[in-house]
Amino acid sequence: MNKPVFLIFIFLISANIFSWSVFDSVRGNNFLEVNFFNVGQGDCSFIKIPNGLKVIIDGGPDHNLLVEKISKELPFWDREIDLIIFTHPEDDHFAGLFEVLKRYKVKNIVWSGEDKDGVKFKNFKVVIEKEQEDGCLVSKVKAGDRIILKDAVMEVLFPFDITGFNNQNSTNGSSVVIKLTYGLNKFLFTGDISSENEKEIINNGKDVKVDVLKVAHHGSKYSTSNYFLEKSLPKVAIIQVGKNTYGHPSKETLENLNFFGVKVFRNDIDGDIEIISDGKNLKLLSIDS
Ligand SMILES: [Zn+2]
Secondary structure (H helix, E strand, O other), X not given: OOOEOOOOOOOOOOOOOOEEOOOOOOOOOOOEEEEEOOOOOOOOEEEEOOOOOEEEEOOOOOOOHHHHXXXXXXXXXOOEEEEEEOOOOOHHHHOXXXXXXXXXXXXXXXXXXXXXXXXXXXXXXXXXXXXXXOOOEEEEOOXXXXXXXXXXXXXXXXXXXXXXXXXXXXXXXXXXXXXXXXXXXXXXXXOOXXXXXXXXXXXXXXXXXXXXEEOHHHHOOOOOOHHHHHHHOXXXXXXXXXXXXXXXXXXXXXXXXXXXXXXXXXXXXXXXXXXXXXXXXXXXXXXXX
16 A cells, blocks of 8 residues: 655545636636646646645756746745656756756655666756755655645556666656646646556556646657547647657647547647646636747
């Protein structure tokens, strides 16, 4: 039995209607805010939980961009980040975190423990060790762990076990997959997992049904299968993608999403994307190009 990573306070709202509606008043203590920042080719989400907790999932590839974007979301005197989750040790997911760790006091860091050769990640691990010495709590997570953030809950759906996983060509298949629940609303953050990994998650009995899907691996054709979409049935999909030579997002993935009637937003077209939730309803608050 896995224990929660932190235990702060659980509050789950027990209604059961989803709607994509307009709120009378937006922003404030009762709203969950999820920002999918436009950081080019890479992943970067910044989440504000009601009652003040601030969470980053992945830092994008750029050293300064994330800090710039966070500083627009927080008052200048607020220099604390409660939790950073980096899904896997690839540049386009952790490089932007160097600067965040320099400029902000980070209380918790969560990762899978999957290692990667190379100077950059080695340097990153040194920075994390230093953070740990300064009081930051660093935790390794796997499927079944839960991160309880006052009113919201994050459940780790993947990886099941990283022991023996040591594919230095790509650590994508070790990505930490997070399901964020706030009341009735659910968001899925999938890192760069493949269709094989998606299948593994479903075949292990994990409930992947969500309202908002952060599309895996920047829209690669090797992820976001019809099998996965049939189970996850998102209303909205976010593709975190920038200029790239990989052909992301792929025609196949866009077609799959279209087939299931999913509304798609992309950072390369729509800029920064912010979705807010009051626990029942979701609203697309801003799309800034
Ligand atoms: Zn990536």
